[in-house]
Amino acid sequence: MRAWIGLPLVLLAQGPPYPLPPLPETRPELVELGTALFHARELSLDRSLACSSCHQPEYGFADTLALSIGVNGQRTLRNTPTILNRAFGASFSWDGRVPTLEEQVLRPITDAREMGLDHATMLERLRTESAWAGAFERAGAPVTTDGVASALSAFVRRQWIADAPVDRFRRGEVESLTNDERAGLWVYESSGGCWRCHAGPNFSDEAFHNTGIGVRDGVVEPGRAAVTGDPADRGAFKTPTLRGVALTAPYMHDGSLATLEDVIEHYRRGGVANERLDPRMRQVRLGPEDTRLLVAFLNALSRPAEPK
Numbered sequence: 593m594r595a596w597i598g599l600p601l602v603l604l605a606q607g608p609p610y611p612l613p614p615l616p617e618t619r620p621e622l623v624e625l626g627t628a629l630f631h632a633r634e635l636s637l638d639r640s641l642a643c644s645s646c647h648q649p650e651y652g653f654a655d656t657l658a659l660s661i662g663v664n665g666q667r668t669l670r671n672t673p674t675i676l677n678r679a680f681g682a683s684f685s686w687d688g689r690v691p692t693l694e695e696q697v698l699r700p701i702t703d704a705r706e707m708g709l710d711h712a713t714m715l716e717r718l719r720t721e722s723a724w725a726g727a728f729e730r731a732g733a734p735v736t737t738d739g740v741a742s743a744l745s746a747f748v749r750r751q752w753i754a755d756a757p758v759d760r761f762r763r764g765e766v767e768s769l770t771n772d773e774r775a776g777l778w779v780y781e782s783s784g785g786c787w788r789c790h791a792g793p794n795f796s797d798e799a800f801h802n803t804g805i806g807v808r809d810g811v812v813e814p815g816r817a818a819v820t821g822d823p824a825d826r827g828a829f830k831t832p833t834l835r836g837v838a839l840t841a842p843y844m845h846d847g848s849l850a851t852l853e854d855v856i857e858h859y860r861r862g863g864v865a866n867e868r869l870d871p872r873m874r875q876v877r878l879g880p881e882d883t884r885l886l887v888a889f890l891n892a893l894s895r896p897a898e899p900k
């Protein structure tokens with residue numbers, strides 16, 4: 593798994609192929625600045641954390657904890673999601689409360705549970721310390737919150753998995769997937785019903801569903817309802833992409849499921865019963881052999897294709 597570091601950057605050279613939508617052109621210098629900022633501990637109050645402390649490249653830009661640890665040892669409220677293929681996201685955070693990537697990348701900096709640094713101090717550090725001024729100038733970005741947001745989001749937009757075995761399979765290169773992986777894709781697209789929510793080239797419908805995660809003693813977390821105010825959205829969370837998913841354990845918005853097998857067991861049981869459970873959860877039908885096949889397929893979503 594570790595040998596996988598930096599793969600998305602390798603794919604950058606090829607550009608995201610069909611069927612992913614094209615991305616805006618970005619100057620390489622802006623991506624370079626974004627890369628440096630993503631790894632910069634100066635963006636946290638006590639200089640202990642960078643974005644990459646929680647979004648670790650070797651773990652598919654997530655980490656290995658159910659809840660991550662921010663400055664002063666505080667726990668984040670939710671599991672750290674991947675940033676892979678978020679260029680194609682329609683909204684951000686587990687409940688979708690953040691409308692744009694530019695807004696999302698600034699939030700952890702001021703969040704007291706994450707990096708805990710006010711923007712004025714951040715800009716002061718970037719204006720006065722080491723080589724930052726030159727890097728901003730080369731990137732053509734002002735040393736402002738907007739400049740930081742545009743560079744960080746340019747970096748995030750360049751982290752994707754696109755030319756994976758499943759994409760080649762869908763282009764007709766049948767041998768890209770093994771027999772088990774193909775059988776797993778079949779379960780995914782038929783009796784498993786996974787495609788009903790993990791749809792399209794990024795394996796997410798970018799919508800919100802209640803699968804019963806986070807239900808305790810029948811009590812449902814607000815989830816999406818905290819954003820929309822609509823009680824029908826209680827307990828609903830954004831469908832995460834499944835690109836790179838083998839690398840990002842533990843799973844779900846609260847990190848409560850340790851392995852892909854545990855996730856599939858959750859679906860096999862039809863989720864956790866509650867008054868707002870998404871009706872699609874009842875359409876999942878999994879037999880005894882299906883877990884193994886689905887896991888094989890999910891692993892294939894996280895495996896680079898053979899170089900050509």
Ligand code: HEC
Nearest residue numbers: 643646660661662668670671672673684685686697700706
């Ligand atoms: C302390 C750990 C931590 C740090 C540091 C951190 N993040 Fe996150 N990140 C999270 C968590 C947790 C979430 C989910 C927040 C939520 O849903 O409430 C998240 C969400 C995101 C998302 C949205 C993903 C999605 O699918 O909606 C992006 C993009 C992101 N972070 C980028 C960054 C950037 C850029 C930085 C650095 C400026 C950063 N993060 C620093 C933990 C962290």
Ligand code: HEC
Nearest residue numbers: 784786789801805829830831832843844845855859870872
């Ligand atoms: C009703 C819509 C729906 C269906 C059907 C569905 N999922 Fe999900 N999936 C979600 C949502 C929403 C989440 C996040 C739930 C949460 O954390 O509250 C999720 C989370 C996951 C995760 C965890 C990803 C991560 O980064 O934490 C995996 C893996 C997954 N689903 C695989 C599957 C598989 C395999 C199937 C078919 C057996 C399936 N899903 C069926 C909506 C769905």
